[in-house]
Amino acid sequence: MTERTRSTHESVRAAARQAGSVVELLDVMWEQARNDIPAPYIPASQLRVMYLVDRENGIRMRALTRLLGAAPPSVCRLVDRLQALGFIERRPCPDSRREVTLCVTGAGRTHLARIRERREQLLVQALDAMPAHERDALAEGLTGFRQALVEQPMLRRVHPDTAPAPTARDTAQSA
Numbered sequence: 659m660t661e662r663t664r665s666t667h668e669s670v671r672a673a674a675r676q677a678g679s680v681v682e683l684l685d686v687m688w689e690q691a692r693n694d695i696p697a698p699y700i701p702a703s704q705l706r707v708m709y710l711v712d713r714e715n716g717i718r719m720r721a722l723t724r725l726l727g728a729a730p731p732s733v734c735r736l737v738d739r740l741q742a743l744g745f746i747e748r749r750p751c752p753d754s755r756r757e758v759t760l761c762v763t764g765a766g767r768t769h770l771a772r773i774r775e776r777r778e779q780l781l782v783q784a785l786d787a788m789p790a791h792e793r794d795a796l797a798e799g800l801t802g803f804r805q806a807l808v809e810q811p812m813l814r815r816v817h818p819d820t821a822p823a824p825t826a827r828d829t830a831q832s833a
Contacts, residue, residue: 691776691777698743704740707746708745708766708769710725710726711760712762715762716749716760717760718759722737740766743766745769746761747762747763749761
């Protein structure tokens, strides 16, 4: 390994450690703020389902299961709970009687908006304490980071009939 490659790899690992540390702090902050969000309280596992269904409205249950990397019965129970709250709706799949699609309901969107608003308030407080040049650099860096995340194979929507063929990069990463 060349010195440049080692240096680049070390800087990537350092950035990954920093990002991980920030995610952990955000987890704690979100949990502490949960009482500020109107009822009902939604556990993190159900919130992940809502985020994914909101991002991919009309997602098939099978694709959601793959994205979560969970067993179908577990995902079904999560969706059942969200459906009982009126936040998720199951609909027949237009091209397969054996499958269902999932959509966030109006009540679900309203609840997500409240959660996101409260979280944004907390982030604004923290970001307001930063010097402007650091905040600007963070915003630029997060734009690239978000794009890199959504391009990760495990976050791509997975349709059995329309799944993209794996790229050489995907194949190399899984090897």
